[in-house]
Amino acid sequence: MQVTTTELAGVLVFTPTPHHDDRGFFTRTFDAEIFDATIADLGTAATAGIDITGLTAADFLQDSQSRSGAGVVRGMHGRSGAGEAKLVRCAHGAVDDVIVDIRPDSPTRGQHIHVRLDDVDFRHVLIPPGFLHGFQALTDADVCYRINRPHDPTEDIGVSYLDADLAIEWSLPATVVSPRDAAAGPLSAIW
Structure with missing residues (x-):
């Protein structure tokens, strides 16, 4: 499994190695031992001083x-509150995954990255607490999320996917957006 750091400290991309044969393919979508070893090996130096070593x-x-x-x-x-860590992958189809840094003391606060997740490369993206997350389906797509805290709707925050300050360039015109996402305010409202 290959692990790649990103411009947003602490956000990691895991790319497994699928094995193809006449039947199709087989790939490991998660391995706790590899995940824990990767986090321990990276330490804070490889994540620009952001300590994610406590995450297992x-x-x-x-x-x-x-x-x-x-x-x-x-x-x-x-x-x-304490935020939420997510490990996200696309099990079927393809998505443009977008991650926004909203950590108060981060040098990349307010910046975002795009990571293509699909059923070809099988990438996973680790999103530590302190980030906003969203995606656009590029095809019909199934997205799987592994989350480190039970959902508490009282802690939900949302920012408009069209926020001018974020200036996210979406891959396609939006076809469907939930009423909650359509009503979300700007990033400046949560800062």
Whole structure:
């Protein structure tokens, strides 16, 4: 498994190695031992001083899955309080995954990155607490989320996927957005 750091300290991309044969393919979508060893090996130097070494595979408590049609936008979502770590992958189809740094003392606060997640490369993205997350389905897509805290709706925060300050360039025109996401305010409202 290859692990890549990103411009947003603490956000990591895990790319497994699928094995293809005449039947199709087989790939390991999660391995606690590899995850824990990777986090321990990285330390704070490889993540620009952001300490994610306390995060372990055992911290992930909930798996969720969503299904979206091409063009659907889900986001931008986050959690207040202690935040939430997510390990996100696309099990079917392809999505443009977007992560926004909202950590108060971060040198990349307010910046975002795009990570393509699909059923070809099988990448996973680790999103530590302190980030907003959203995606746009590029095809019909199933997205799987592994989350480290039980959901508490009182801690939900949302920012408009069209916020001018974020200036996210979405891959396609949005076809469907939930009423909650359509009503979300600007990032400046949560700072």
